[in-house]
Each structure stands twice: as structure tokens, then as C-alpha cells.
Amino acid sequence: MRGILTLPWIIILLMTMAGRADAPSSRTTTPEADDVYIVRVAPRATDAVLNNPFMGLVPGASYDDFPVPHSMVYKVLTWRELEPEKGAFAFETIERRYGMDAYAAREIRFVLRVALDYGTDERHMDIPDWLYEEIDGDGIWYDEDVGKGFSPNYANATLQRYHERLIQALGDRYDADPRVAFVALGSLGHWGEWHTYSDDATRIPFPPMAESDRYVAHYLEAFPNKKLLMRRPYPIAERNGIGLYNDVFGGVRQTYDFIDWFENGYASALADAFVPATPDFWKRGPSGGEFGNAGMDGMYFDPSRFAQLLDMARRSHLSWVGPSTDIEELDEAERRNLDRFLNTIGYRFAVRAASYPVEWRPGEDVTVGLEVRNLGVAPFYYDWPLELALVDAAGRIVFREAADETDIRGWMPGETVFEERLRLPASLPEGVYTLTIAIVDPATGAPGVDWAMEGRRPDGRYALGPAAVAAADE
Structure with a gap:
């Protein structure tokens, strides 16, 4: 009935x-x-324009009053601040310093990257003093166009052993933590960008692929649940569904070179190997990065070059990108283009x-x-x-x-x-x-x-x- x-x-x-x-x-x-x-x-x-998780503009965690709604912030953490004393990890201090809980209350997650060498205008070191002593100062102090700092010898077995412990501690803390969205694999090179300075007078060594893969393995072991991103489309990224990030997104030559790397493959002097094409990496791992030429991202939204920016975003399958500080200076036409950009990237x-x-x-x-x-x-x-x-x-x-x-x-x-x-x-x-x-x-x-x-x-x-x-x- x-x-x-x-x-x-x-x-x-x-x-x-x-x-x-x-x-x-x-x-x-x-x-x-x-x-x-x-x-x-x-x-x-x-x-x-939708402000959704895991996509969009990603300002630095220290940027106050960012003028565009966002779901993530970005923070590079040096080993020196992560483990100032041997075996004593300063996670709680770092979380308070960068307001992780306050961001979480606003449903804003972190993208984290670890750096061992972050060149600045001052002579300094980004690994802890105790680690410098453990490796007997194995590395190169530099004062070059990239800034001043200390580049450790990444082939050093002691460095690798302690790096594995550091990343495992990071994973124990954040792999299941919803406050963290993604982890960008830094660790290697200046600013964790997977390159070192070289000219006719100075050559700072960068590890070949066999060595760099050991560092990647540390992240894979420590972060089975978080999506990872790498600066280079090495085969280990393809095998493990790791995404890619481009720290000079928007720069014409740099971005189209980056696209060519994963679309067609390339011979890498840094890796000392041919890196095969990985055109479908984005189906398993996110594509991110930051605008190149810090302080000039407004130019990318200028109508004269915006079509090219959209082409880069589409071919990169971009989900998120870190802006520079002049995003708030966009005029009306540039702001409309920004909205169109935000409606294109991600899902x-x-x-x-x-x-x-x-x-x-x-x-x-x-x-x-x-x-x-x-x-x-x-x-x-x-x-x-x-x-x-x-x-x-x-x-x-x-x-x-x-x-x-x-x-x-x-x-x-x-x-x-x-x-x-x-x-x-x-x-x-x-x-x-x-x-x-x-x-x-x-x-x-x-x-x-x-x-x-x-x-x-x-x-x-x-x-x-x-x-x-x-x-x-x-």
C-alpha cells in the first residue's frame, strides 16, 4: 500500500x-x-572565485593581512631552527612562532620545506653548530651572487644519517597532522631549491642522482600520508607519485624549460644523468611553486602577457603558487586576470x-x-x-x-x-x-x-x- x-x-x-x-x-x-x-x-x-583546500595563492606564513583569500601558507624551516640542540626538536616553539594553531582555526594549512643552506646577505650557517662539528666542517663557505652561507657536503655519510633522523622526526610530528597540507622536498641546494652555485672560479658540488635519491627516500619513509613535491622530475618522483614545484613560475624561459623537463625529459648536469619525461606526474602529485622575480608578480597579470601565464599554468597543471608582496598593487584589469587565474588552477x-x-x-x-x-x-x-x-x-x-x-x-x-x-x-x-x-x-x-x-x-x-x-x- x-x-x-x-x-x-x-x-x-x-x-x-x-x-x-x-x-x-x-x-x-x-x-x-x-x-x-x-x-x-x-x-x-x-x-x-572559490577559496578551496590545497590550491590557490600561498603567501608566506609571516605575511600579515594577505589581501587575497587563501587556504595555505608557506614556510621554509632551517635545520638550525628545527634541531638547535642535538636530538632536541623545537616543534612546539616553531608552531607558536608561526601561528600554526591560529592558522588552523581559519582553516589554513601549511606547506613546509626544510633547508640546509639558505643564502642571505650575512655570513651564517643553516645547519646546527653541533652538526657542523659532527661532520668536521665538511662543506664550502661561500660569498657569491646567490648570497652568503655554508653549503654542506651532501655526500657526507654522517650528514645523511642525521638528516634521516630529522625527517623522520618531522614525519612523526606532521604526517598525520591536518594542519600541514604538503611537504616540499628541500634539503638539497641553496634555499632547498636543488641547485648550487657554479662559475669559472667557484664550483659548489651538488649530489648526483644516486646521492639525492637517498634524501628523497628519507621523506618517502617519513611521510607515507602526505603529498610531497620535488624541484626536479627525477625518476624517483615518478615511481612514487611525488609532485613538482617550480620556484620561478611565470619566468618565460625558466617555466617553459621546467615544462620541457617533464613533458620531454632532459639531460641534467646536476643529476649527472638523463631525466626521462614524466608528463602525467600531476595526476598523482601536485604541481606548485612560487612566482619568479620576487616583487614583480603583478607583471604576470598584465593583459599583455596574461595569456602566456595561463598557458604556463595549464601546461604545468598548477594547483598552487606563492605570490610576491605586490599582489595588493594590482589594478582593476590585473585583478580580473588574477580571478581568472584562480578559477583556472587547481580543481x-x-x-x-x-x-x-x-x-x-x-x-x-x-x-x-x-x-x-x-x-x-x-x-x-x-x-x-x-x-x-x-x-x-x-x-x-x-x-x-x-x-x-x-x-x-x-x-x-x-x-x-x-x-x-x-x-x-x-x-x-x-x-x-x-x-x-x-x-x-x-x-x-x-x-x-x-x-x-x-x-x-x-x-x-x-x-x-x-x-x-x-x-x-x-
Whole structure:
């Protein structure tokens, strides 16, 4: 016996709702086999700039009042500040110094990088004094165009042993910490950028690939759950799904060289080896970096060169990039280009269409078909669950279920089509509900990603359309 929500009444109700001016989607109903009617909803897209996790502009952690909404900040940590005393790691001090908890309260995560050599205008050393003594000063003090500092001998076995311990301690602290988004593999070269200075008079050694792979292995062991990024597309990155970062993004020669490296491969003097192409690295690991020519990133958004910047972003499959301080100086045209840039990089999800039966029955399965578009240039890199839920007129969730037929990490640029089968509880009361969709942050249990479509509810879920639940059979 059916309840009061008879099939003709449901169809009239849904068609009436489809004509509402404030409806976030258009709706149609069509008969399928066995007189089962299907409602198809098409949420309206939006061009709004979305401030979503793991993508966008990433200012330094010490940058106060950055003028653009952002979901991450960037911090290079020297070994000297991480382990000032042998075996004593200063994590709590560093977290207070850079406001990690305060950022977390604003849902802003950290991108971390470790540096052993960060050249500046002053003579100094970025490894701890105790480590300098342990390696007997094995390295080169330099005063060159790149600045002043100390470059340790990366082949030193003692240095490698203590580096492994340092990175393992870092992983013990942050691999499962939701305050950290990504870890960029620094450690090698000036500023952790995987290069050392050389000219006719001075040559600062850089480790060949066999040596640098040992440093990469330390990160892989310590961070099984965090996405990593490297400065060079070495084979170890391809084998382990490590992303890439480009610290001179936007510079024409440097960026197109970087793109050529992973698209076509190249002979690396630093690696002392041929580095093969890894054109699909971005499908497993993120692409990031920072604008080159610090203090001049505004020029990249100038209309005269913006098309080239977009080409670089698309071919790099860029998810995030660190800006310079003059981002706040953009004029109106440059700011529009910035918005377009932010709507291009990373992921950008929208439901093109959803289809499901007009009538839902308690205790039975319901199949929901979904067509999801990723309008960005990169996927989402963490295993966050997709949720479908029913919400009543008072805004209460009466049913929700995590999708098990799709993995959002597989939503590559373009369209993904899939079906989800929901098992409705037998106790579900009859009535007309709103079917919602959300990507849930595992750290909070709440929706954590905004979609490029209308229908966002106060709790972060997005309304797809009405779903009518009939009375259970008696």
C-alpha cells in the first residue's frame, strides 16, 4: 500500500518546484522502463572565485593581512631552527612562532620545506653548530651572487644519517597532522631549491642522482600520508607519485624549460644523468611553486602577457603558487586576470547533472546518477569522501551516506560519470526532502570543499534537487 505521496502528486510537486525562481537547478522528469519516473537536475554553474583546500595563492606564513583569500601558507624551516640542540626538536616553539594553531582555526594549512643552506646577505650557517662539528666542517663557505652561507657536503655519510633522523622526526610530528597540507622536498641546494652555485672560479658540488635519491627516500619513509613535491622530475618522483614545484613560475624561459623537463625529459648536469619525461606526474602529485622575480608578480597579470601565464599554468597543471608582496598593487584589469587565474588552477568541481527516481521507498536501494565536471587543470590529491544526504525542510539531515563507487582523486579535468547506490533506512519518514552533495573533510567531519555551482547551504552542502520519499509498505 502506498502512502499519500502518490506518483502523480509527486510529479506535479517536482514540476512545480522546477519553476521556482530561487531554485539552484533546473529539473525535468522523464518516464523510464516499467513506468519508473526519473528526475534529472542540472545545478546552475557559477564563476565565483572559490577559496578551496590545497590550491590557490600561498603567501608566506609571516605575511600579515594577505589581501587575497587563501587556504595555505608557506614556510621554509632551517635545520638550525628545527634541531638547535642535538636530538632536541623545537616543534612546539616553531608552531607558536608561526601561528600554526591560529592558522588552523581559519582553516589554513601549511606547506613546509626544510633547508640546509639558505643564502642571505650575512655570513651564517643553516645547519646546527653541533652538526657542523659532527661532520668536521665538511662543506664550502661561500660569498657569491646567490648570497652568503655554508653549503654542506651532501655526500657526507654522517650528514645523511642525521638528516634521516630529522625527517623522520618531522614525519612523526606532521604526517598525520591536518594542519600541514604538503611537504616540499628541500634539503638539497641553496634555499632547498636543488641547485648550487657554479662559475669559472667557484664550483659548489651538488649530489648526483644516486646521492639525492637517498634524501628523497628519507621523506618517502617519513611521510607515507602526505603529498610531497620535488624541484626536479627525477625518476624517483615518478615511481612514487611525488609532485613538482617550480620556484620561478611565470619566468618565460625558466617555466617553459621546467615544462620541457617533464613533458620531454632532459639531460641534467646536476643529476649527472638523463631525466626521462614524466608528463602525467600531476595526476598523482601536485604541481606548485612560487612566482619568479620576487616583487614583480603583478607583471604576470598584465593583459599583455596574461595569456602566456595561463598557458604556463595549464601546461604545468598548477594547483598552487606563492605570490610576491605586490599582489595588493594590482589594478582593476590585473585583478580580473588574477580571478581568472584562480578559477583556472587547481580543481574546480561542479555537478553538471544528477538523475534519480522521482519516488524513493524506505528500506530500498536508490540509484543516483552523477555527471561531475572538473573545470580546473588538476585533480584533488587526498582521499576525502563524497557524501550524499537528504535534508528535511527544517535543515536537519535525516539520511547521509558516503559514496563508494567513486574516488574524487580520480576526477581529472573534464567530466566523470558514475552512479551511486544508496540504501535507505526502513525508518525514513515519508515526505519531500532535498538531496544534497558534499565533499567531507575527514579532519572535521564537515563539508570542506566549495563547488562551482549554486545551491550552497549554510552547512556547506549543496542542494541538487527534491527527493520524495513515500510511506513504507505496510
